[in-house]
Amino acid sequence: MAELLPDQQYIGEWPDDTAELVLLGTTPGPAGSYELQLDTITVAIDAADPSIVNWITGVEPAGERGAFNWSLLERLIGAEPTRSTIALLRTDDRVRFGPPLTTGPQRGAGWETERQATMMNIIIGMSLAADAGLLPYERALGRLEAFQRMSELWLPRDLDDWPDRVHEAAVDLLDLPPNRIDPDVRDLVATVFEQTASLLDDQLLAARLRRMAIALGPAELFVASEQAMDFEKSVRGAGAAAPARAAMAPSPMPVPAQQPVEVALHSLSYLAALKVPSINRTSGDEYEVRLTDWAGRADGWWVRGFRGNDAVPLAVVPMSIDGDDAVARFLVAPSQAASLVVDIVDDPSHARPSAQVAAFRAAIASGKRAAQLERLEQRPQAHDAWQRCSELHTVAGDESRASAAAAKAAGADRTRRRAVRGSSTTAVINDWIGPVTPETA
Numbered sequence: 001m002a003e004l005l006p007d008q009q010y011i012g013e014w015p016d017d018t019a020e021l022v023l024l025g026t027t028p029g030p031a032g033s034y035e036l037q038l039d040t041i042t043v044a045i046d047a048a049d050p051s052i053v054n055w056i057t058g059v060e061p062a063g064e065r066g067a068f069n070w071s072l073l074e075r076l077i078g079a080e081p082t083r084s085t086i087a088l089l090r091t092d093d094r095v096r097f098g099p100p101l102t103t104g105p106q107r108g109a110g111w112e113t114e115r116q117a118t119m120m121n122i123i124i125g126m127s128l129a130a131d132a133g134l135l136p137y138e139r140a141l142g143r144l145e146a147f148q149r150m151s152e153l154w155l156p157r158d159l160d161d162w163p164d165r166v167h168e169a170a171v172d173l174l175d176l177p178p179n180r181i182d183p184d185v186r187d188l189v190a191t192v193f194e195q196t197a198s199l200l201d202d203q204l205l206a207a208r209l210r211r212m213a214i215a216l217g218p219a220e221l222f223v224a225s226e227q228a229m230d231f232e233k234s235v236r237g238a239g240a241a242a243p244a245r246a247a248m249a250p251s252p253m254p255v256p257a258q259q260p261v262e263v264a265l266h267s268l269s270y271l272a273a274l275k276v277p278s279i280n281r282t283s284g285d286e287y288e289v290r291l292t293d294w295a296g297r298a299d300g301w302w303v304r305g306f307r308g309n310d311a312v313p314l315a316v317v318p319m320s321i322d323g324d325d326a327v328a329r330f331l332v333a334p335s336q337a338a339s340l341v342v343d344i345v346d347d348p349s350h351a352r353p354s355a356q357v358a359a360f361r362a363a364i365a366s367g368k369r370a371a372q373l374e375r376l377e378q379r380p381q382a383h384d385a386w387q388r389c390s391e392l393h394t395v396a397g398d399e400s401r402a403s404a405a406a407a408k409a410a411g412a413d414r415t416r417r418r419a420v421r422g423s424s425t426t427a428v429i430n431d432w433i434g435p436v437t438p439e440t441a
Helices: 066-077 079-090 114-128 136-152 162-173 183-199 203-216 268-273 355-375 379-396 399-409
Strands: 010-013 021-024 033-038 041-046 053-059 101-103 278-281 286-291 302-307 315-318 320-322 325-331 340-345
Touching (some): 010 079, 033 114, 041 066, 053 066, 066 079, 136 162, 162 183, 183 203, 268 355, 302 325, 315 325, 355 379, 355 399, 379 399
Antiparallel strands (some): 010 101, 033 041, 041 053, 278 286, 286 325, 302 315, 302 340, 320 325
């Protein structure tokens, strides 16, 4: 049986502070990594090139999960690299962090299998379905198609709480309004309903999903794996409250008010979809932050107001629903508002990041967006996103990733590789996830 991850070389390291082995592949590129946890093992692939594994962590040498852990590792990277890994752990002279062990051949054409392409899509789909700013049914669609693909590779037993996860996503899927699905893609969405029903132990819930599938129209199993859906057609056709594909800009623009208010680069709406809130001063000391049409997308988010580079916020308020919008209102004394900076976070207790860290987060988000646009073959938009990624990495002080992103923007860093066949619903219901299509040289 062929391994699920591409053939490549790994370096085995055993950190001092853990009993788990780390297999290092390559350093993540300008778009960072996508990750998936199976059992205790976490696999990270490069977001800019899914055919490259960045690392594998959580490989346990022994204990209650030991034998099962090794079996999973063998399925991921193959028998010979796994035997080399076991040999490293069994040696009497365990010199931690050195000398490193290399396992497996250099990366080549060995990744060109349907199983490996499916595995790459699973990791991408599960990672992107965890992105900020998704509605519950959008997140459910992405996860459920990934779950279906996992069942094709016999991976459910390797995912913690598999039945509970499938059940939770299926319940969220029931909230998908049929009138928000364009007729052109109803069959494809019905496929997800039908596939999900086949994964459920709860027969009553499965029956409800099958009824919804019938109501949407005829569905052929697995057709979703062969066709691509467009977000504009699938959701926005009926006026869904979805984030717009904002034009790439060099930096968030100050929002007009009586005094300019800056929106921090690390704000969640900005990282998710370049969504910049409107900010208005409604009275002498009250400000309103509004995300239009994002009532369901900003659930659990908070708005904080800072003065200049201060680390302690002047105001911290949760976002609430105002019709179709997400809104937060806070008070700041006029004497404190001369250099007001607003950020949007999901945990208000987290420290405000430095300018370099904020720029790095924005750079990674822009890189992932660029990689997705490339897979959708939207080259001009991908060029702009890679250029922005490069600029942000420069601000963050990472010249290596800045150069790599600039090379991608210029089209000078393209490699020919087999396509990861795109799924139609793996978070196609939103702007952050799209099918993976062939890349030209």
